[in-house]
Amino acid sequence: MTMDLDEMKQAWTQLQARVDRLERASRGDRVRGALRGTRRRDWLAIAGWVVFALWAGSFWFDHREVPHLLVAGLALHGYAIAAIVLGALQLRALAALDHGAPIVTLQRQLAALAQLRARCSLALGLPWWLLWVPCMIVGLTWLTGADFYDAAWAWSSLGVGVIGLGASLVAARRFAARPVRSPALRRMIDALSGQSLARAVRELDQIDAFTRNG
Amino acid sequence: MSADHHARFEGLLASHAGIVGKIAGIYARGPDDRRDLQQEIATQLWRAFDRYDERLGKFSTWMYRIALNVAISHLRRARTFEPLADDVAAAAATARDDRADALYACIQAFEPLDRALVLLYLEDRSYGEIAEVLGISEANVATKLTRLRNRLRTQLTGASS
Numbered sequence: 001m002t003m004d005l006d007e008m009k010q011a012w013t014q015l016q017a018r019v020d021r022l023e024r025a026s027r028g029d030r031v032r033g034a035l036r037g038t039r040r041r042d043w044l045a046i047a048g049w050v051v052f053a054l055w056a057g058s059f060w061f062d063h064r065e066v067p068h069l070l071v072a073g074l075a076l077h078g079y080a081i082a083a084i085v086l087g088a089l090q091l092r093a094l095a096a097l098d099h100g101a102p103i104v105t106l107q108r109q110l111a112a113l114a115q116l117r118a119r120c121s122l123a124l125g126l127p128w129w130l131l132w133v134p135c136m137i138v139g140l141t142w143l144t145g146a147d148f149y150d151a152a153w154a155w156s157s158l159g160v161g162v163i164g165l166g167a168s169l170v171a172a173r174r175f176a177a178r179p180v181r182s183p184a185l186r187r188m189i190d191a192l193s194g195q196s197l198a199r200a201v202r203e204l205d206q207i208d209a210f211t212r213n214g
Numbered sequence: 215m216s217a218d219h220h221a222r223f224e225g226l227l228a229s230h231a232g233i234v235g236k237i238a239g240i241y242a243r244g245p246d247d248r249r250d251l252q253q254e255i256a257t258q259l260w261r262a263f264d265r266y267d268e269r270l271g272k273f274s275t276w277m278y279r280i281a282l283n284v285a286i287s288h289l290r291r292a293r294t295f296e297p298l299a300d301d302v303a304a305a306a307a308t309a310r311d312d313r314a315d316a317l318y319a320c321i322q323a324f325e326p327l328d329r330a331l332v333l334l335y336l337e338d339r340s341y342g343e344i345a346e347v348l349g350i351s352e353a354n355v356a357t358k359l360t361r362l363r364n365r366l367r368t369q370l371t372g373a374s375s
Contacts, residue, residue: 008366011314012336099262099280102349103330106283203290210327211350 042094046087053080059138068149069141072134079124079131086120108207114200121191129165133157168192223263227256230277236337240321240329241285243292251288255281271346278334278347286326313370320369324362331355332362 060073093113099106133154140148172192180186190196227234234255242248259280266276321332327348334344341359345352 007313008317008370009336009338011317098265099258099283100265100276101279101283103279103282103286103327103347104349106279107286107327110283110287206325206327211354 042087042091046084046091049080049083049087053077053084056080056138059142063141066147068137068151068154069147072137075131075134076138079127083124086124090116090120104207104211108204111200111203111207114203115197118191118194118196118200121187121196125188125191126165126168129161129168130158133161219263223260226273226277227259230274233274233277233337234281237281237285237333240318240333241289241326247292251285254288255284258284272343275343275347278339282330282333282347286330289326316370317366320366323369328358328362331358332366335359335363 056073056077060070060077063069063073090113093109093116097106097109097113101109136157137149137154140146169192172189173194175189176193176195180189187196190199234252238248238251238255242251259277262280266273321329324332330348331344334347339347341352341355344355344359348355350358
């Protein structure tokens, strides 16, 4: 089969009729429902971290006389502030996107945003190997009113966290190329192995190559 | 948001629904994915509609930009590529039109930005409008189109032999 340019366009026009038919079959009034929600979700995450920061802040202030509770509370407070700042940076980058901009302009912005998101995922995800220790200390004290702190347990748990952190990075690199069914697990592996970041860089390179003449 | 504003958007979207359908057809990976992508495009169009100024350009140009941007981003997120959307393939097979089927399959094998370029060309858009939608120079459009048309011709010939 050979096809000249006019025939290509003719074939394309024929597809229009089929797409129209499929379009009619699948159209529903789902758009309005989807309009709500997306932005709300982004703001909800920040609002959640603001509440967490206030709670952690009030905790360490109330327990400022007890060093380990002060340190644990400060660690959680610092993390929550970092999460708010990084979340706000991403929201600002999202708000700055102009979806009516030329394709290469927006795609370049999106690739830059993907880079930012990949870095934020690493920065906010990895510390949890260690943060669960102050989280336990603060959580138990807050829930029971009693201080169950045991220095040996805390330091050994932090040690396990450091080992777990290293192991998760190694495992993520190993599993990076393997198929994974769960989208959430896939995202986690990609983030930990640096695949997300590498992909964003590759996308930027592709866009640059596309904009070059010829 | 006024009811008039919403009605105007729905009217424009309905009169250009074919654009959304075709873009979703070449960027989606199956019937469900196509419906999701169509919805995603419509959502994004609605969000951006406040900023649409008809004095600055045609609605179709604005719509192509947004719809293609959404589709390309959707495809990049999906990461894995399947050669042909099932329902469109089925429709093509039903109509026994090998040419349209092969054309669709060839376009779907292109890189996301190249797909946009070919789609706009097949939609009979001028080089000026294609350049405006993509954000590259007209000379670049001409150069790339020459190469992509040759590639399409070669692939379509190869597919039939």
